[in-house]
Amino acid sequence: MSGAEASFPPLDVTTGARSLRSRWQGARGFTETEVRVQTHETLALATSMIVQTVFIVFVWLLDRSILPFAMVGAVIFSVFQIGERVTNEAAYIRIDHRLTELYHASPLTPEAYFLGIAAGIMIAYLPPVVVLVVLAEIVHPMGLLAAGVFALSLVAIWLFAASLGYTFSTLFHDSRAIWPYSSLFYNAFGVLPPVFYPFVVWKAIIPAAVVPAGLLVPPSAAAALITWAEGLTPLSTGEVLTAAGSLTFFALATFAFAVHWARRMAREP
Amino acid sequence: MPEDAISAAGVRKTYRARGQPPVEALSGVSLRVGRGERVSLLGRNGAGKTTFLRIASTLLMPSSGRVEVFGRDVVRDPEGVRPLIAVVPQEGKPFFHLTPREQIYTYLRSRGFQRETAKSRTEEALGLMALEEVADRLNATLSGGQKQRAMVATVIATQAPLLFLDEPTIGLDPFARRGVWESLRRLTRMGSTILLTTHYLDEADVLSDRLYVIDRGQVVGQGTSEDLKRSTGGTLRVSFRGPFPDAKALRAEVQGTGRIMEDDQSLHIITSPERMEELLAIALRRKLAATVGPVTLEEAFLRLVGRSIEGEEHVGS
Numbered sequence: 001m002s003g004a005e006a007s008f009p010p011l012d013v014t015t016g017a018r019s020l021r022s023r024w025q026g027a028r029g030f031t032e033t034e035v036r037v038q039t040h041e042t043l044a045l046a047t048s049m050i051v052q053t054v055f056i057v058f059v060w061l062l063d064r065s066i067l068p069f070a071m072v073g074a075v076i077f078s079v080f081q082i083g084e085r086v087t088n089e090a091a092y093i094r095i096d097h098r099l100t101e102l103y104h105a106s107p108l109t110p111e112a113y114f115l116g117i118a119a120g121i122m123i124a125y126l127p128p129v130v131v132l133v134v135l136a137e138i139v140h141p142m143g144l145l146a147a148g149v150f151a152l153s154l155v156a157i158w159l160f161a162a163s164l165g166y167t168f169s170t171l172f173h174d175s176r177a178i179w180p181y182s183s184l185f186y187n188a189f190g191v192l193p194p195v196f197y198p199f200v201v202w203k204a205i206i207p208a209a210v211v212p213a214g215l216l217v218p219p220s221a222a223a224a225l226i227t228w229a230e231g232l233t234p235l236s237t238g239e240v241l242t243a244a245g246s247l248t249f250f251a252l253a254t255f256a257f258a259v260h261w262a263r264r265m266a267r268e269p
Numbered sequence: 270m271p272e273d274a275i276s277a278a279g280v281r282k283t284y285r286a287r288g289q290p291p292v293e294a295l296s297g298v299s300l301r302v303g304r305g306e307r308v309s310l311l312g313r314n315g316a317g318k319t320t321f322l323r324i325a326s327t328l329l330m331p332s333s334g335r336v337e338v339f340g341r342d343v344v345r346d347p348e349g350v351r352p353l354i355a356v357v358p359q360e361g362k363p364f365f366h367l368t369p370r371e372q373i374y375t376y377l378r379s380r381g382f383q384r385e386t387a388k389s390r391t392e393e394a395l396g397l398m399a400l401e402e403v404a405d406r407l408n409a410t411l412s413g414g415q416k417q418r419a420m421v422a423t424v425i426a427t428q429a430p431l432l433f434l435d436e437p438t439i440g441l442d443p444f445a446r447r448g449v450w451e452s453l454r455r456l457t458r459m460g461s462t463i464l465l466t467t468h469y470l471d472e473a474d475v476l477s478d479r480l481y482v483i484d485r486g487q488v489v490g491q492g493t494s495e496d497l498k499r500s501t502g503g504t505l506r507v508s509f510r511g512p513f514p515d516a517k518a519l520r521a522e523v524q525g526t527g528r529i530m531e532d533d534q535s536l537h538i539i540t541s542p543e544r545m546e547e548l549l550a551i552a553l554r555r556k557l558a559a560t561v562g563p564v565t566l567e568e569a570f571l572r573l574v575g576r577s578i579e580g581e582e583h584v585g586s
Contacts, residue, residue, distance in 0.1 A: 029378035033364070036375060040366035040407065093364075101358040102423070105326045105433070107351055108379045116379065267347065268329045 026108035027115040034089075034120020049128045051186075052077055055196050066198060068140035069233075072150075072226050073196035075132045079154045080190050080219050082125045083161025084182060086118050090169040091178050093117070110266035111259040118162035146229040153222035156251035160218045161189075163251075163258035170265050193220035199233050215243040218250045273337070274431050274462035275302040275325055280334035282320050282486075294320040296486040297334070304430075307453060307463045309473040311570065312483035313578055318466035319359055319435055321483070325464065326356045326433045338431060352380075355427040359435035359466075361420050365409035369400050369419040372408060373426045380427060394426035397452045399445075414441045421449055425456055432456065434465040438472060450476050468578055470566045482573050490573040497569035502528045503539035506568050507548045510535050510558040522551055530568065532577045539568055 039045070052074035059070040094100040103113050133150075136142075142150060164185075172178050189195075194202035194214050202214045214220045221243040227233040228240060235243070282295040295317045302308045310318040323329035325336050327347040335342065341349045363372045373394050377387035395404050398418040403411055408419060421437055434453075438446040453463055453476060467473050473480050474494045482490035482497070490497055507527075511534045513519050519536065523529060526548055527540030538548055545561060552559035570578050 026379045026381055029375065029381065032378055033367070033371075033375035036371050037364050037366045096362070097364065098358045098361045099364070101323075101326075101328050101356055102361060102376070102420075103379065105328055105351060105354055105356040106380050106427075108381075109348075113379075267327060268323070 023109045024112050024115065026106075027112035027119065030103070030108060030113055030116025031119040031123065034117050035123050038121055038124030045125060045128070048081070048125055049078065049132070051081075052132065059196075068136070068230070069198045069223070069227055070196050071132070071136035071139050072230075073223055075129060075136055075150075075154070076157055076195055076219050076222050076226075077186070077190040078125075078129045078132060079157045080161045081186055082122050082129070083118065083158045083163075084165045084185050085121045085125070086114075086162045087165035087169045087178060087182060087185070088175070089121060090114070090117055090166050091172055091175040094169070095173065095175045104266045110262035114166045114258060114262040118158075118166065122158060122162075140230060140232070142230055146226065146231075149229040150226050153226055153247060156247045157218055157222050159251040159255050160247075161185075163254035167254070167258050167261050170261065189217060189219050193217045195219045195223045198227070199224045199235070212242065215239055216246045218247050221247045272303060273301050273340075274304045274306070275300070275336065275338055275464060276340075277301070277321070277325065277336045278334060280321065280324060280336060281332045282317075282324065282329070283332045294486050295324075295331070295334075298483070298486070298488055299334075300481050300488060300491070302462060302464055304462055305457055305460055306478045307457050307465070307476055309477040309480040310464070310466045310483055311468065311470070311473045311480050311566075311578075312466075313468060313574070313576070316483045317486040318483050320486075322356075322433050322435050322464065322466055326354055327351055328356070353429060354431045354433060355424045355429040356433040357420050357424045357435060357437050360439075363408040363416055363419045363423065365407065367408055368405050369395060369408060369411070369415075369422065370404040372419055373423045376423045377426055390426045390428070394422040397425065397455070398422040399448055414445045417441055418445060418449070421452070425452055428456070428459070428461065430460070431462045431464070434463065436466055436468070438467070438469065446472070470570065470578060474566045482570060484574045490569070494566055497566060497573070498564045501539045501564050501568045501572050503541050504564055505540055505542055505545055506562055506564050507538045507540060507545060507552075508535050508560045508562075509538075509552060510560070513557070519551075519555065519557075523548065528572070530571045532571060537568060537571070539564055539572075 056067070056070050056074055059067055100113075104110060168181065169178065199214055199220070202220075203211055206214070215224055224233055224235060225240065225243045225247065228235040278299045280295050280298040281293070284292045284294055298317070298321055310321060312318050320329065324331045325338065325343060327343050327350050330344065337343070338350045339353055343350050363369065367375070370391055373391040374387050377390055378384070382390065395401050398421060400415065400418055400422055403415055408416055411419065417438070417440055421434070424432060424434070438449050441449065450472070453465075457463055465476070477494060479491065479493055480497070481488050490500070492500070509519070513536070516536075520529065523536070523538055526544045527538045530537045530539065540548065549559060549561070567577070
């Protein structure tokens with residue numbers, strides 16, 4: 001534009017059905033946007049570990065025997081919270097900045113936009129989680145199986161929380177109205193079920209009919225699976241399959257729905 | 270290659286909300302924008318300008334009608350349309366925690382531009398919008414006008430063949446507005462097409478190759494700015510400023526001197542130079558303040574819409 005004025009590229013842009021790869025291509029660019037946005041919010045990054053740290057300190061003071069459970073719980077809770085941050089961020093971009101239209105009226109696909117927000121937040125908030133994982137490893141060293149189950153479970157939790165968060169964010173016209181739900185989500189999914197405390201405690205205090213819920217709610221299913229793989233929680237084969245099946249189902253189902261929903265919401269009906 | 274950048278026929282949009290009567294925001298809008306043109310949609314707030322712009326930019330489904338962008342149907346082929354367009358949304362604000370440089374660069378990256386291209390286009394857009402001095406300051410610390418310029422810069426950096434700008438100069442000071450106008454002119458010189466909405470008459474006048482006047486969801490006038498001015502029936506405007514102690518008698522007295530139009534506090538007569546002295550004599554006799562000037566878009570708008578451009582329409586966005 002400056003100097004010799006160039007002419008625009010020709011209009012023969014590829015149209016029609018886009019390949020699966022091209023549908024996700026812009027996600028990398030938008031992830032870069034979100035990483036930059038998030039890393040400017042240093043206070044939010046610094047305070048993102050407060051709840052988990054407080055829980056760990058309480059456990060340390062009250063009953064050190066369940067510290068390995070609390071460490072695993074802290075990691076799961078952190079990853080759930082990272083995913084769930086998509087709720088506020090997506091609503092903020094759409095409602096307060098009205099920027100979603102800038103991105104939707106562009107080659108960036110709605111699903112790449114959603115994944116870009118989620119991945120950007122995840123990358124920015126990941127370093128403290130890595131520290132937690134290292135601490136968890138020090139408190140109770142993991143074998144190869146446990147490490148694999150740990151990694152896969154965390155991916156599933158992040159996918160579940162981010163997908164749920166993005167979908168939920170589209171239901172509001174006022175970003176302030178969403179704030180209370182964040183607290184509701186992380187308490188309902190991260191604090192009440194056996195995430196920070198052992199599944200056996202849940203089994204002991206909850207009526208038998210409700211016990212399976214601890215293996216169905218994704219964060220507590222992940223906690224049960226990881227601590228089982230670490231040899232900390234005795235689970236029957238049925239319970240392992242229930243937890244693994246539930247975690248996989250919820251992660252994939254909510255992600256598929258979020259992709260479908262993102263495409264649908266890209267154009268107001 | 271289609272000649273039209275936008276071709277719209279019979280576009281209707283009815284908003285339906287539970288428990289509320291349906292609101293018809295567009296009632297059969299037909300228009301066309303040729304390649305390389307700068308076209309404005311001019312109308313009061315709520316006239317339907319933004320609704321049309323959002324439909325044409327694939328962000329809103331029409332209730333009926335057809336819109337094509339470079340020959341591609343926006344309803345059936347939105348993914349074919351989106352690489353060809355870029356939109357400055359109404360009241361859009363840049364990310365507060367990015368700098369203008371980061372905002373433009375990352376937007377280009379998300380559209381698929383290579384790093385080097387994105388970098389050079391970012392610098393060009395910053396220069397065009399005179400944002401170099403604040404390029405590395407967080408958007409949160411910029412003035413309202415600078416934020417708006419950052420938004421416009423983000424979009425023009427794409428050099429997309431068709432740009433939609435929804436009230437692009439709202440909140441800008443006169444100097445910044447002229448900066449935006451100049452950059453938009455340059456873009457069209459380079460081959461881009463621009464559709465913008467505005468309710469600033471001066472902006473529509475100086476910036477548009479053609480304009481469409483929209484009122485209550487319908488196109489009520491179209492043409493170049495000069496066409497619309499000519500349609501008022503005269504070349505001069507004599508305005509008597511009220512309040513008038515005897516408005517009825519005044520109207521009777523000026524009858525036949527030209528086209529009479531009224532707004533809140535004034536009586537305007539669109540006339541020819543030959544009748545001017547007669548009208549000024551009436552003003553002197555009645556001791557009324559009178560101004561004389563060339564016919565502007567304001568009179569054309571008043572004639573077409575029946576009200577001044579200030580204020581709100583009853584329909585949705």
